[in-house]
Amino acid sequence: MTQKILFKNIDEPGLATLDVYRARGGYGERLRMALSMSRDALVEELKASGLRGRGGAGFSMGTKASFLPKGQLDKYLVCNADESEPGTFKDRELMQKCPHMLIEGMIIAAYAAGANRSFIYLRGEYEQQADILERAVHEAKVAGFIGDRILGTDLSLSMWVHRGAGAYICGEETALLDSLEGKRGNPRLKPPFPANQGLYQGPTLINNVETLATLPHIIEMGAEHYAKIGVQNSTGTKLVSVSGHVQRPGNYEIELGMSSRDIIYGLAGGPGEGRSVKLWFPGGSSSPVLTGDDLDLSYDFDTLAKAGTMLGSGAIIVADDQSSVVDIALKTAQFYRHESCGKCTPCREGTNWTVKMLERIKSGDATPMDLDLMASVCENIIGNCLCVLGDAMAMPIGSMVKKFRGEFEEYIEAARAAAERELLAGLAPTQPVAA
Amino acid sequence: MPRPEHRSITFTIDGREVQAPENTILVDAAKLGDVEIPVFCYEPKLGQPVGACRMCLVEIEGIPKLQTGCSTPVKDGMVVHTQTARVKEAQAAVVEFLLINHPLDCPVCDKGGECPLQDISYGWGGGTTRFIEPKRHFVKPLELSPLIAIDRERCILCYRCVRFSQEVSEDYQLVLHERGAATFVGTFDGHPYVAPFSGNIIELCPVGALTSRPYRFRARPWDIEGSGSVCTLCPAQCNVSFTVRDERVLRVLARQNDGVDDGWLCDKGRFAYQSVHSDERVTQPLLRDGGELRPVSWERALATAAGLLKKAGAGVAGLAGGESTNEEGFLLQRLIREVLGSSHVDAAGVDPVDLWSLARPDLQASLQDVEYAHTVLVLGTEPVDDMPILDLRIRKGVRRNRVKLAVATARPSSLDASAALSVRYAPGGEGAFVTALTAAVYGGDVDAPAAAAGADVDAIRTLAELLRTGGGDDDNRAPGDVVIVWGTRLLGADGGAVTPALLKLASGLALTGRDGGGLLAVPASTNERGLLEAGVAPGLAPGFGDTGAAGESYAEAGIARALRDGDLTALYLLHDDPILSRPDAVGWDRALEKATTVVAHAQFLTAGLREHATVVFPAESYAEKEGTVTHPDGRVQRLRPAIGRQGQTRPEWWVLSELSRRLGADMGILTGAMASRQLFDAVPFYAGLTLDRIGGRGVRWPADPAAAAAFPPPPEVRRDVAYETTATPNGALRLGTFRSIWAGIEVELSPALTFLTPRQQVEMAPADARRLGVAHGDKVVVAGDGASLEATVVLRNAASPGSVFLQTGIQTDAANGLDAALVEIHKA
Amino acid sequence: MSTPRIVNGIARYEHGSRVPGWDEAADLTKDPAGVPDPAVVEVPADLRLEIESYMARYPDSRSAAIPALKAAQQRYGWCSPEAIEQAACVMRLTPGYLAAVAGFYDQLETRPVGRRPVYVCTNISCSLRGADALLAALQDELGDAPDVNLRGFECLGACDIAPMVSVEGVYVGPVDADEIPELARQIRAGDEPLPAKQLINRPSQDPDASAA
Structure with a gap:
């Protein structure tokens, strides 16, 4: 049994209220302790915990906080709650059931970063969660945990929940900043990085919900203790969202380094009776897919990277042996085409082109040579874009073509044959053919 | 704000060691080593690079991923490769992506032959495409505005146009709709993109997506020649390149000169070239015969004019319009003074000693100072109307260099939204306002002049504080570099009080002799400064010398009065129609009526000339002219003829010199260049100028210490002049005026711009409209001092109650028909 | 604006494109769309107050673009030209700016839809x-x-x-x-x-x- 940190007592009635949260130790000694440390000591503590960002990139949280320049500047803390990576729904449960944990974490992060204004950029679709968060922020303001001179210290912090309006790209931190500034959510060139020039050109620390919610616990148990959980370079626990063809889809808090099989089968129940895992995304739809042969990989940042994929946001999507890889590829590509902001050429045109090629495969107008073309187009996208959205389509699609080329070729042949038959029969447009 | 300084570094590109200033953007630095890195979205004029098109990917040693050359500043020791297989593949891939939906309709595309997409596809593309799906097809071209056609098939989404609209002109009208592959350029709800600077997007577009409707299908790049000159349609004097085919101007492009225009043009400058070829042009000499102007031979026109002028002798006065060149003005004053023995010659219409005092080189700010100053004060002018390109420069300073902008005007300003502070005064309160501001900076009574100006005392004090402390920090309060951009129209309003106050303000802010700060005049007409320096001013010889004339020399208003009174009998008009361009149209109408002789050089027969001119010589347009003009910041710039003169038109210098010969005096001028030579010799601070030295970029004489030393010190201005008090409305409304960027006959006569011809409108505050029972869009009659005109009501929330504003410079119902401080308004 | 036909599960407009709007020219009879003047554009008081309260949350009031558009959409059912113009009037932005923002986000509707x-x-x-x-x-x-x-x-x-x-x-x-x-x-x-x-x-x- 994994030690529960974030999900401890998560279903306790009333945990979303200030009273219950405080009764569980929230805003108590640990917050006082954090705010009594020097900023540098706090940052060192966060570094020592080994906590890596839970949003997808996996960058050391403490190091990121240490990048912010010192001095009397307007600095900002932004919580990235634009949870949009397909397959990811962990932040939603956390914010809905224990919003104060996030708020407390943000107070600590703001202190570490020297920020005095903070925003929670929440995806617009999470309306119920937004209401809960806003209530919680209000409660915290009334109780004096947000506002001027928090707990009698020098820290003053404002906090607002900013609701987005439906754009996956706003989960990319610089696009999020543009969106929060009231613009179209286009990613920015980096450098400058947000730590130097972020929101309103000011130094800005941006972290994911889960990352921030972990901070109170790190302070409470001590960085040294926290760092002992998990494996090397992947310390602590992680919320994993498991979905797709599993019997118990949901969020699970695991210790990093657990075997993937134990997550998919042990926790989530695996595919239904008599089915097996055909492919799975280990870290959201942007991660290159793995197959049923990869189930014994340790679920941690480094192992997955070595396997040519990534832990990402910790979202496992499982497809069983009856699903069509062509359908999954098309869904994936369509998603990225829809969500491409259009700013840079390879992503805008490449995602569009890839969808057209997959549609051609579906309609029986493709040849196996198109698979090489598709792989080449994906190659031309990877590494050439302004942000990672293009790569996020090209890498999984590339991995699917590579790992399931045989199935693609069979599909192409079957679809061509069906299309020819229908053409000869003078029938209306082709229907998709199951592989 | 100190201008950035760069040390030189060495980096390596494709094996070549290249010296470049540190932090130069790699794309630019590469050019120093003769390496071209292809770009679409990169355009430094648009601000920070965006890295969107990905065309400029290059390999930099030590960095694993390919980098965009448009966003990488060069550092010492950097090693760059642009020819490796990786780079070539990536660049070819980007070209392939860009061409997926591009129609490749080059044979019927206006951009063909001068198209970056063509060039880059040829130079860096793979030559083939693997995209076999159908391309998009749409109705095309579509109208984006009456001036611009948009072809969305061709668009490669480089965003230059929308960045211009949003980050340069800041009109925020042109935007992107939708997102991803569906993104397209457009406007709100189908409104046309009409804005003072919209035409620049045509030049910015690297493909044929945005084309000029007036230029479409008029020529191919191999049919045309470019001819560099200067636009003289307004005081901004932007550097332009005329596109000429078969002796016709077909297009005007910007000719970037950072000291003048930053490479932008306003739409008037870009499209009003059409008036050059208007059928309305006067192309042969005209003589009044039987009450009507009829074409005559040059000989007859010259002989008649010479005879009439000889008869009038010292009873002749000369007026030069703002579009006259320095040489034309110089020769005009020679004709009037030396040949005819009159002392009455004017151009600006305000006290020339005021202009002289305020044009001192030690107080002169350069145009570029506006961009780097700590604080810019815009005083009594609306740059977008009066000197459009200056508006962009001010915005650039605020946006890029965090210049603090303060605006002090009677009429709400389009710069208010960018300003740290905006202060209003009432029309007629100009002198009192500047006096109050000076007192607030320098010490003295602020309350009384502020009240007389109809301005808020606290706002004036805040403004003074901003000016005094803009350069320092909390511990060290210093004025820093302040540029005061002031409209010379202030002098027409209450010059006697404005000049001493402004001089005192400048010295109070330590602007005397300061690099990076000072005064920058926004003249009321194109070459106001040059004509003044060339001696077209009452009582002042070229170079502010002594004319040696006895008795009073009339300025414009005096000339009108003297003509009405019969003290003067003849008027020589050089590019001027006083009824259109001068205050008190009614008074001028009577003056011209009374004059026995009116000799005019004109391109167009405007109302005053049609009614009153005796002899009209066809005048050159700015595309036909040679000579020089002087920019408001002292830059002497050179006009060069781009096309032959229309019809029988002869150069003005020749006509003036020929008349002079016929009147018995040889000016000694056989060519235009000789006129320039004479001018340079006559003006002490133009000494050493030659047309060659002026060249294509101009010479700022105030920046030349020798020239500045040769500037004659102006006489002490009177310091005890009382300011005027703004009129008390008492139920009526104070009248203020402004001149729209679109005012002017050139706009009306250019078919492409006709739709912009301003109609009279009266801008007022909603409170006044409610009181008068009129609504936005109503037709009303504005009456004052016995005259009246028709106008349409325009409500502005920011307008100060009690004052209304009308336009001048328009052909009908112009505000100069009302010579009144207060007006009444009622429904038409 | 035509409604798209669904062909093979893909919405296509009359001109064969999947993209609405591309075939629309500017209407040359309209005036250019600058920042709406409060003296000319009327905004319901409650909508104005709501948008102003959002603007007050941010160091730069422009950040309120999405909340303001959502408020206007709530009132008019979609980001209609009227809705955008009113939001732009309160925010002192051009309607074009807000239209561009509205077009970017999936939850903001730029065409009439059910409420x-x-x-x-x-x-x-x-x-x-x-x-x-x-x-x-x-x-x-x-x-x-x-x-x-x-x-x-x-x-x-x-x-x-x-x-x-x-x-x-x-x-x-x-x-x-x-x-x-x-x-x-x-x-x-x-x-x-x-x-x-x-x-x-x-x-x-x-x-x-x-x-x-």
């Missing part, structure tokens, strides 16, 4: 569990409900209840095939959708979560 958004997630996890059939069935049931804006949507972040529907922000799922008529009825009537299947009441799946 009540019903989103069916059709992303990977949901489609593996039958989302496409769910969307089709709901379209059949609700195709004629004029005030419902039923559309397929990208991942709504509720893959644990796939296939799922967001009914005006209330997440329900997993929606079984036999529940679809009832859900459609509830949506049409404006009733609470599938109360037993609402995400908000779903306990954590982590077996040890509630243990200490």
Whole structure:
């Protein structure tokens, strides 16, 4: 049994209220302790915990906080709650059931970063969660945990929940900043990085919900203790969202380094009776897919990277042996085409082109040579874009073509044959053919 | 704000060691080593690079991923490769992506032959495409505005146009709709993109997506020649390149000169070239015969004019319009003074000693100072109307260099939204306002002049504080570099009080002799400064010398009065129609009526000339002219003829010199260049100028210490002049005026711009409209001092109650028909 | 504006494009769209107050663009030209600026639609569990409900209840095939959708979560 940190007592009635949260130790000694440390000591503590960002990139949280320049500047803390990576729904449960944990974490992060204004950029679709968060922020303001001179210290912090309006790209931190500034959510060139020039050109620390919610616990148990959980370079626990063809889809808090099989089968129940895992995304739809042969990989940042994929946001999507890889590829590509902001050429045109090629495969107008073309187009996208959205389509699609080329070729042949038959029969447009 | 300084570094590109200033953007630095890195979205004029098109990917040693050359500043020791297989593949891939939906309709595309997409596809593309799906097809071209056609098939989404609209002109009208592959350029709800600077997007577009409707299908790049000159349609004097085919101007492009225009043009400058070829042009000499102007031979026109002028002798006065060149003005004053023995010659219409005092080189700010100053004060002018390109420069300073902008005007300003502070005064309160501001900076009574100006005392004090402390920090309060951009129209309003106050303000802010700060005049007409320096001013010889004339020399208003009174009998008009361009149209109408002789050089027969001119010589347009003009910041710039003169038109210098010969005096001028030579010799601070030295970029004489030393010190201005008090409305409304960027006959006569011809409108505050029972869009009659005109009501929330504003410079119902401080308004 | 035809599951406009708007020229009889002057554009007082309260939250009031557009959309049913112009008037921005923002985000509607958004997630996890059939069935049931804006949507972040529907922000799922008529009825009537299947009441799946 994994030690529960974030999900401890998560279903306790009333945990979303200030009273219950405080009764569980929230805003108590640990917050006082954090705010009594020097900023540098706090940052060192966060570094020592080994906590890596839970949003997808996996960058050391403490190091990121240490990048912010010192001095009397307007600095900002932004919580990235634009949870949009397909397959990811962990932040939603956390914010809905224990919003104060996030708020407390943000107070600590703001202190570490020297920020005095903070925003929670929440995806617009999470309306119920937004209401809960806003209530919680209000409660915290009334109780004096947000506002001027928090707990009698020098820290003053404002906090607002900013609701987005439906754009996956706003989960990319610089696009999020543009969106929060009231613009179209286009990613920015980096450098400058947000730590130097972020929101309103000011130094800005941006972290994911889960990352921030972990901070109170790190302070409470001590960085040294926290760092002992998990494996090397992947310390602590992680919320994993498991979905797709599993019997118990949901969020699970695991210790990093657990075997993937134990997550998919042990926790989530695996595919239904008599089915097996055909492919799975280990870290959201942007991660290159793995197959049923990869189930014994340790679920941690480094192992997955070595396997040519990534832990990402910790979202496992499982497809069983009856699903069509062509359908999954098309869904994936369509998603990225829809969500491409259009700013840079390879992503805008490449995602569009890839969808057209997959549609051609579906309609029986493709040849196996198109698979090489598709792989080449994906190659031309990877590494050439302004942000990672293009790569996020090209890498999984590339991995699917590579790992399931045989199935693609069979599909192409079957679809061509069906299309020819229908053409000869003078029938209306082709229907998709199951592989 | 100190201008950035760069040390030189060495980096390596494709094996070549290249010296470049540190932090130069790699794309630019590469050019120093003769390496071209292809770009679409990169355009430094648009601000920070965006890295969107990905065309400029290059390999930099030590960095694993390919980098965009448009966003990488060069550092010492950097090693760059642009020819490796990786780079070539990536660049070819980007070209392939860009061409997926591009129609490749080059044979019927206006951009063909001068198209970056063509060039880059040829130079860096793979030559083939693997995209076999159908391309998009749409109705095309579509109208984006009456001036611009948009072809969305061709668009490669480089965003230059929308960045211009949003980050340069800041009109925020042109935007992107939708997102991803569906993104397209457009406007709100189908409104046309009409804005003072919209035409620049045509030049910015690297493909044929945005084309000029007036230029479409008029020529191919191999049919045309470019001819560099200067636009003289307004005081901004932007550097332009005329596109000429078969002796016709077909297009005007910007000719970037950072000291003048930053490479932008306003739409008037870009499209009003059409008036050059208007059928309305006067192309042969005209003589009044039987009450009507009829074409005559040059000989007859010259002989008649010479005879009439000889008869009038010292009873002749000369007026030069703002579009006259320095040489034309110089020769005009020679004709009037030396040949005819009159002392009455004017151009600006305000006290020339005021202009002289305020044009001192030690107080002169350069145009570029506006961009780097700590604080810019815009005083009594609306740059977008009066000197459009200056508006962009001010915005650039605020946006890029965090210049603090303060605006002090009677009429709400389009710069208010960018300003740290905006202060209003009432029309007629100009002198009192500047006096109050000076007192607030320098010490003295602020309350009384502020009240007389109809301005808020606290706002004036805040403004003074901003000016005094803009350069320092909390511990060290210093004025820093302040540029005061002031409209010379202030002098027409209450010059006697404005000049001493402004001089005192400048010295109070330590602007005397300061690099990076000072005064920058926004003249009321194109070459106001040059004509003044060339001696077209009452009582002042070229170079502010002594004319040696006895008795009073009339300025414009005096000339009108003297003509009405019969003290003067003849008027020589050089590019001027006083009824259109001068205050008190009614008074001028009577003056011209009374004059026995009116000799005019004109391109167009405007109302005053049609009614009153005796002899009209066809005048050159700015595309036909040679000579020089002087920019408001002292830059002497050179006009060069781009096309032959229309019809029988002869150069003005020749006509003036020929008349002079016929009147018995040889000016000694056989060519235009000789006129320039004479001018340079006559003006002490133009000494050493030659047309060659002026060249294509101009010479700022105030920046030349020798020239500045040769500037004659102006006489002490009177310091005890009382300011005027703004009129008390008492139920009526104070009248203020402004001149729209679109005012002017050139706009009306250019078919492409006709739709912009301003109609009279009266801008007022909603409170006044409610009181008068009129609504936005109503037709009303504005009456004052016995005259009246028709106008349409325009409500502005920011307008100060009690004052209304009308336009001048328009052909009908112009505000100069009302010579009144207060007006009444009622429904038409 | 024409409505798209669905060909092979893809919406295509009359001109064959999937992109609306590309074929629209500017209307040269209109004036250019600058920042609306409050003296000329009237804004309902409550809408103005709401937008101004959002503007006050941020160091740069422009940040309130999305909340302001949502407020205007709430009032007018979609980001109509009128809605955008009023929001622009309060925010001192051009309507073009806000139109560009509105066009970027999926939840902001730039064409007239039903007032009540019903989103069916059709992303990977949901489609593996039958989302496409769910969307089709709901379209059949609700195709004629004029005030419902039923559309397929990208991942709504509720893959644990796939296939799922967001009914005006209330997440329900997993929606079984036999529940679809009832859900459609509830949506049409404006009733609470599938109360037993609402995400908000779903306990954590982590077996040890509630243990200490």
